Amino acid sequence: MESTVAIPRxxxxxxxxxxxxxxxxxxxxxxxxxxxxxxxxxEDISIKIQPNVVTAFIGPSGCGKSTFLRTLNRMNDIIxxxxxxxxxxxxxxDIYGSHVDVVAMRRKVGMVFQKSNPFPxxxxxxxxYGLRINKMTSSKSELAGRVEESLKQAALWDEVKDRLHExxxxxxxxxxxxxCIARALxxxxxxxxxxxxxxxxxxxxxxxIEELIYQLKTNFxxxxxxxxMQQAARVSDYxxxxxxxxxxxxxxxxxxxxxxxxxxxxDYLTGRFx
Amino acid sequence: xxxxxxxxxxxxxxxxxxxxxxxxxxxxxVFLLFFVLSQGVQALNLDFFLNDPRPVGETGGGMANAIxxxxxxxxxxxxxxxxxxxxxxxxxxxxxxxxxASAVRFxxxxxxxxxxxxxxxxxxxxxxxxxxxxxxxxxGFALGVMMIPIIARTTEELLLLVPNTLREGALALGATRGxxxxxxxxxxxxxxxxxxxxxxxxxxxxxxxxxxxxxxxNAFFSTSLTQPISSITVQVFTYxxxxxxxxxxxxxxxxxxxxxxxxxxxxxxxxxxARVARIRGQ
Numbered sequence: 001m002e003s004t005v006a007i008p009r010x011x012x013x014x015x016x017x018x019x020x021x022x023x024x025x026x027x028x029x030x031x032x033x034x035x036x037x038x039x040x041x042x043e044d045i046s047i048k049i050q051p052n053v054v055t056a057f058i059g060p061s062g063c064g065k066s067t068f069l070r071t072l073n074r075m076n077d078i079i080x081x082x083x084x085x086x087x088x089x090x091x092x093x094d095i096y097g098s099h100v101d102v103v104a105m106r107r108k109v110g111m112v113f114q115k116s117n118p119f120p121x122x123x124x125x126x127x128x129y130g131l132r133i134n135k136m137t138s139s140k141s142e143l144a145g146r147v148e149e150s151l152k153q154a155a156l157w158d159e160v161k162d163r164l165h166e167x168x169x170x171x172x173x174x175x176x177x178x179x180c181i182a183r184a185l186x187x188x189x190x191x192x193x194x195x196x197x198x199x200x201x202x203x204x205x206x207x208x209i210e211e212l213i214y215q216l217k218t219n220f221x222x223x224x225x226x227x228x229m230q231q232a233a234r235v236s237d238y239x240x241x242x243x244x245x246x247x248x249x250x251x252x253x254x255x256x257x258x259x260x261x262x263x264x265x266x267d268y269l270t271g272r273f274x
Numbered sequence: 275x276x277x278x279x280x281x282x283x284x285x286x287x288x289x290x291x292x293x294x295x296x297x298x299x300x301x302x303x304v305f306l307l308f309f310v311l312s313q314g315v316q317a318l319n320l321d322f323f324l325n326d327p328r329p330v331g332e333t334g335g336g337m338a339n340a341i342x343x344x345x346x347x348x349x350x351x352x353x354x355x356x357x358x359x360x361x362x363x364x365x366x367x368x369x370x371x372x373x374x375a376s377a378v379r380f381x382x383x384x385x386x387x388x389x390x391x392x393x394x395x396x397x398x399x400x401x402x403x404x405x406x407x408x409x410x411x412x413x414g415f416a417l418g419v420m421m422i423p424i425i426a427r428t429t430e431e432l433l434l435l436v437p438n439t440l441r442e443g444a445l446a447l448g449a450t451r452g453x454x455x456x457x458x459x460x461x462x463x464x465x466x467x468x469x470x471x472x473x474x475x476x477x478x479x480x481x482x483x484x485x486x487x488x489x490x491x492n493a494f495f496s497t498s499l500t501q502p503i504s505s506i507t508v509q510v511f512t513y514x515x516x517x518x519x520x521x522x523x524x525x526x527x528x529x530x531x532x533x534x535x536x537x538x539x540x541x542x543x544x545x546x547x548a549r550v551a552r553i554r555g556q
């Protein structure tokens with residue numbers, strides 16, 4: 001990426017705060033670069049994420065935070081001309097390795113998209129979809145049980161339990177997004193990637209999603225991309241700040257929002273640009 | 275502030291020209307419907323639907339054999355063209371960038387533009403000649419060949435309208451590409467595909483040229499696949515060029531029935547599509 005602004009290079013790039021050697025890293029990215037054709041969208045990103053924490057990716061539009069999120073479950077594979085350099089290890093295994101079963105990997109790394117994308121099916125069938133295609137249940141009652149459990153985890157059960165067989169597209173925007181979360185949770189992933197999950201929602205629906213994220217982190221490792229710095233401060237344990245395809249600073253959220261080590265981070269957080 | 279007079283006049287002129295064009299475009303349709311209806315109704319009675327044609331000189335008789343023939347021919351064509359056309363459409367939309375897909379697309383567009391009589395000659399060469407005689411199969415084959423490119427291109431265009439986010443949603447849940455296509459993307463486009471198929475059916479139901487030397491005609495009631503069979507269009511043609519007054523009236527009635535079938539098909543397609551869409555809450 002080209003820029004006319006002189007960008008101060010971070011002194012320590014992508015360092016991980018307080019690495020604890022005993023704990024197995026959930027996500028370990030080393031020297032990742034990403035290209036759309038000839039255009040480099042991400043440059044040499046390294047980041048280590050531990051299990052059961054919420055990590056927020058922040059940065060101005062076009063900084064590469066969504067692109068980076070999508071490299072973590074190889075969702076960029078379907079874009080023609082996309083190319084990746086470097087390693088992305090999940091539970092110690094490089095997901096870009098040659099023997100990796102991408103389909104099985106994506107089951108382990110769930111994703112919730114910016115625009116809610118329920119399938120044009122019933123509420124029940126939306127949640128059951130992943131269970132059916134992966135043949136994860138052996139009986140009808142088990143399937144129904146898993147659907148109910150997932151809808152409860154997504155705090156949606158009470159609102160929809162009497163109309164499970166109605167169309168998912170008749171729900172409100174906030175409900176649709178929680179349905180997409182339930183759908184992702186149903187296949188019991190380890191990691192949940194969320195790409196601006198609340199950007200199209202009103203403040204009350206947003207608050208519900210944030211409460212949900214807080215509850216879910218006991219069972220899942222969550223990575224959330226957000227435009228909203230207050231949201232990052234509220235929901236995350238760690239924050240990564242991206243700028244023009246680079247990872248500028250990666251720090252505990254409370255520290256980053258009170259005493260960022262990079263001048264660029266401070267300028268962004270205080271609203272001088274972006 | 276007032277609009278200047280020249281601009282007002284210009285605006286009125288343009289609105290007037292648009293209205294006139296619409297009226298001119300609709301005149302042929304209105305006349306066609308008017309003539310077919312007024313002439314056709316006279317010869318239309320229950321006998322027309324229940325009886326086969328009578329020999330020259332005898333009054334009465336109907337087109338029961340031709341109506342059944344048209345239904346069989348279009349049914350055969352659909353049985354052949356719907357699976358091939360829909361699956362080709364899926365291929366075209368999934369591999370839209372590939373060279374082979376471009377070649378297939380070009381071939382489909384060319385086939386779409388081939389005069390229907392040429393399709394008839396083709397069916398004559400590949401079905402009628404080997405079998406040694408005209409048959410329902412040959413007619414259905416000719417109509418099917420005409421239907422495939424229409425369905426393939428319609429399906430392709432409708433699949434491209436399905437938002438990519440649905441595909442990503444399915445892939446993110448661990449669906450393979452094929453699974454995502456057949457369990458999410460095709461179902462999402464289904465109302466449109468149904469409409470497209472029925473409109474294609476309505477179009478080929480009105481074809482005469484490809485049937486002239488494939489299914490030919492049959493004065494008697496037949497449901498055999500290997501025998502020649504009557505069809506409304508060929509029957510109307512035969513009657514219309516005859517010198518008999520009674521046959522002319524029957525030809526008008528046949529034309530009316532054909533128009534009615536096409537109209538009913540189009541309406542059924544719309545209702546079916548609307549119902550599928552409503553179930554899904556789209």
